[in-house]
Amino acid sequence: MALPPGPRAPAVINTVRFARRPLEVLREWHARYGDVFTIKMLGFGTGVYLADPEAIRELFTGDQSDLRAGEANSFMEPVLGPHSVLVLDGKEHLRQRKLLLPPFQGSRVAGFREVIREVTEREMSTWEPGAHLVLRERMRALTFEVICRAVFGVTERERVERLRTTLGAVIDSSPIFMMARAARAELGPLSPGGRFGRRLRAANAALYEEIERRRLEPDLAGRSDVLSLLLCAQDEQGRGMTDAELRDELFTMLGAGHETTATGLAFAFELLLRNPTVLARLRKELAAADDDAYLDAVVKEALRLRPVIDAAERTLTAPRTVAGWELPAGVKVYPAILLVQMREDLYPHAEAFRPERFIDDGAESYSWLPFGGGIRRCIGAALAQAEMAEVLRVVVPALELRPLRPRPDPVVLRGITLAPRYGVRVAVDGRAQAHSAEHVESAVSAA
Numbered sequence: 001m002a003l004p005p006g007p008r009a010p011a012v013i014n015t016v017r018f019a020r021r022p023l024e025v026l027r028e029w030h031a032r033y034g035d036v037f038t039i040k041m042l043g044f045g046t047g048v049y050l051a052d053p054e055a056i057r058e059l060f061t062g063d064q065s066d067l068r069a070g071e072a073n074s075f076m077e078p079v080l081g082p083h084s085v086l087v088l089d090g091k092e093h094l095r096q097r098k099l100l101l102p103p104f105q106g107s108r109v110a111g112f113r114e115v116i117r118e119v120t121e122r123e124m125s126t127w128e129p130g131a132h133l134v135l136r137e138r139m140r141a142l143t144f145e146v147i148c149r150a151v152f153g154v155t156e157r158e159r160v161e162r163l164r165t166t167l168g169a170v171i172d173s174s175p176i177f178m179m180a181r182a183a184r185a186e187l188g189p190l191s192p193g194g195r196f197g198r199r200l201r202a203a204n205a206a207l208y209e210e211i212e213r214r215r216l217e218p219d220l221a222g223r224s225d226v227l228s229l230l231l232c233a234q235d236e237q238g239r240g241m242t243d244a245e246l247r248d249e250l251f252t253m254l255g256a257g258h259e260t261t262a263t264g265l266a267f268a269f270e271l272l273l274r275n276p277t278v279l280a281r282l283r284k285e286l287a288a289a290d291d292d293a294y295l296d297a298v299v300k301e302a303l304r305l306r307p308v309i310d311a312a313e314r315t316l317t318a319p320r321t322v323a324g325w326e327l328p329a330g331v332k333v334y335p336a337i338l339l340v341q342m343r344e345d346l347y348p349h350a351e352a353f354r355p356e357r358f359i360d361d362g363a364e365s366y367s368w369l370p371f372g373g374g375i376r377r378c379i380g381a382a383l384a385q386a387e388m389a390e391v392l393r394v395v396v397p398a399l400e401l402r403p404l405r406p407r408p409d410p411v412v413l414r415g416i417t418l419a420p421r422y423g424v425r426v427a428v429d430g431r432a433q434a435h436s437a438e439h440v441e442s443a444v445s446a447a
């Protein structure tokens, strides 16, 4: 079967080019080969990128039982565990997903907003005027704490710090321990595999302790954190989640939800600080406090222009017609989040940061895809957007931040995410002026 056209370069060349300049290289391929193109990548095999929203809609609606995503994520299993919703497929995936979704619904997430603001205020109080910050690092600390409180329901300082140290040590370990079984071989306590095994056991012990402690809580049913809700959840057969399942899902939510949101926030700050008109309007809207329409639009536009994940991934288990092409089983299909979101026909002046575009029209489901779609759509989408909005609500009116680099950070690949190369370095220039309506009006017209 013929595959759609694409670059003929060997996989190694495509992979190196993509890892160094993912935005530019993807857009170059899109411009040259059109909305459906084939790429060979090291470690990923042959994949077909789809930049056509209609073809993506077809893929993400209706029967998706011939699409696998867990298989491609299975390299994460040594850390996330065999029950993780990310590594499962088929019936087991749907079972875990159904149990996990209710605690992340919009109405539940609204209850986490206050916690997010508190955590942000505490983090921000450590930023002295004159300090230089790497925003992605500061946001990582912040989003970790939000997961500890909102998802794990752990608030006591000492226990948060224990989770930060033990889980952080595993998450920050080299990805080689996930990828290569040989690297995990425990050849004595000082071997790299021995050290990794010890870190993983310490993280597991901390998580199992939290699960056990929570099971014994007398007010479990009255609590609103995700772990407590999951402890009360039951599937259609009336089965609750086992401790091993809970451990794997807690690790998964941390792994999937902390760095991604931190990177999304770092990009949002970078875009705001480099677009003074948008920053001034956001301050004005926040000062007026009528509604959150502009704030939410800023978050949506940041995730459009700088998506954290460039494409979703599905492996075909049977032949399927995709965008008019007969694709054989085994081929990977990549709904191309980034390329769809940069289409000029959907987003005129797509390179420009213009939150206004989301105020009147909202976002079309299949042209705004930062959280993927279908039966694998991100479970934490509402939480991530609430988190980004609340952090901006607290920081933007309070502080003057100044980018330290003359130009925006290039976007590079970090693991499977897109990230600003230098983490968005800024100086804290002091407390922001109180923004009276007239002050902001003149800033907007000056910009």
Ligand code: HEM
Pocket: 069, 085, 086, 097, 151, 252, 253, 254, 256, 257, 258, 260, 261, 264, 307, 308, 309, 311, 312, 313, 370, 371, 372, 373, 374, 375, 376, 377, 378, 379, 380, 381, 383, 384
């Ligand atoms: C800005 C932040 C985030 C971004 C950009 C993001 C993006 C994504 C994307 C693109 C996927 C794959 C969807 C697909 O294949 O169609 C995904 C899956 C997932 N995300 Fe997120 N995510 C974010 C935050 C979070 C948070 C805060 C959590 C939870 C606390 C979370 C939990 C998950 C889980 C569990 C999955 C797997 C769903 C499944 O396979 O059924 N994510 N995310």
